[in-house]
Amino acid sequence: KKHRVEDALQATRAALEEGIVPGGGVALVNAVEAIKLDSIDDADERTGAAIIVRALEEPIRQLAQNAGLEGSVVVSQVREAAKGNGLNVETGQVEDLFAAGIIDPTMVTRSALQNAASIAKNILTTEAVVAEPPEKQPAGAGAGMPDMGGMM
Template sequence: MKLDRGYISPYFITNSKAQKCELEDPLILIHDKKVTNMHAVVKVLEMALKKQRPLLIVAEDVESEALGTLIINKLRAGIKVCAVKAPGFGENRKANLQDLAILTGGEVITEELGMNLENVEPHMLGSCKKVTVSKDDTVILDGAGDKKSIEERADQIRSAVENSTSDYDKEKLQERLAKLSGGVAVLKIGGASEAEVGEKKDRVTDALNATKAAVEEGIVPGGGVALLYASKELDKLQTANFDQKIGVQIIQNALKTPVHTIASNAGVEGAVVVGKLLEQGNTDLGYDAAKDEYVDMVKAGIIDPLKVIRTALVDAASVSSLMTTTESIIVEIPKEEAPAPAMGGMGGMDY
């Protein structure tokens, strides 16, 4: 399950490189109100300490006194602990917490049922195999809840989706269903050395981010052709004066640059490739630099996430707009590299 909330304080971080808090086999306290009582927090910490397990607290909020107690125990006593705000609001938050309790085999500590933090017992705490908490979200792996109870809860949510007449309620119910029934994959990266493992891990992370972006907004043909064909659409744009016309031409030239650069780096005349692609009408056709041939980019698997292309274009436009309204720009003077000195003659080589 993934919660759309991250750690309350960066002091909970255990992995400084990834800026994440990672807890193995933690106990999970789920509370639907603010955690304000310092003594109640200490009691739960003692439970975790006796079992020699980390502690994850999911609550509406953790106020300063209780939060300070958690942080001090983390820093001075070395207790692995993390606090996360409960996702959602109102009734939706309560439902999310109940889903989490069923998934992890715990109970929601709620005053509505006459429960409070002072009377928490070990069997009320949930657990899971691993929790990873970042600044923005929390991922709970392999909850210890009863599989049958989880499936019954999922069926209950499906029925609620079918019976709901509100689009908003349906959306929230579907989000809950996706979190409850969704799976999580663990990728194990190996290599001959630490440097190789790190390099592979960075590649996998880039691939995952690209995949997430593609799922969000879809894909377009890669290799710069999406921007290239977008430049043709600007021909239809009606301009009011000469200055606007020049501006459109500048943008068109910029949109053609990625394909031109890719072709030039492959040892081919970039202008020729750009011209050939713009002459024909198939917007999926592009230049495969690795094979030195024109191919259907989508069928060849050469694609880009639309979100990446769009944000790059928006950011470039933002920077360009800033530069056009700036009175002066300070840059470093490029240094000309001196040619390598000639090698001196070596003695003992005469005949």
């Protein structure tokens, strides 16, 4: 409980310092408008910009999928909605997130974006990346009746 109070205090300080933006990744989707894919002539630069667009949309896409909704459909709805509107996961609707009280401190959103860009730059300029191999997941039971495989 103490950690939650400290987290709330830090978020409040950040909000007072730089303001607030609609939460749920809406500010990132709104930032997509600054990327003019059609005006980029170089194919490699256009591909890089398209990757950035996809990355900016990913938080909303993931929230939608976690809520049992189709992520790409929700991203499209948010992009077409008025500024400040986004997915309210509790209602499953695209609505005014400021009115719903779903907000993020601007500092937190900006810092996350800057840190992600910095990490991406480091990965792109590094000749090798060390990663742990993914853990193998045991195969789940087939659909229908479990342990009934191979009945033929």
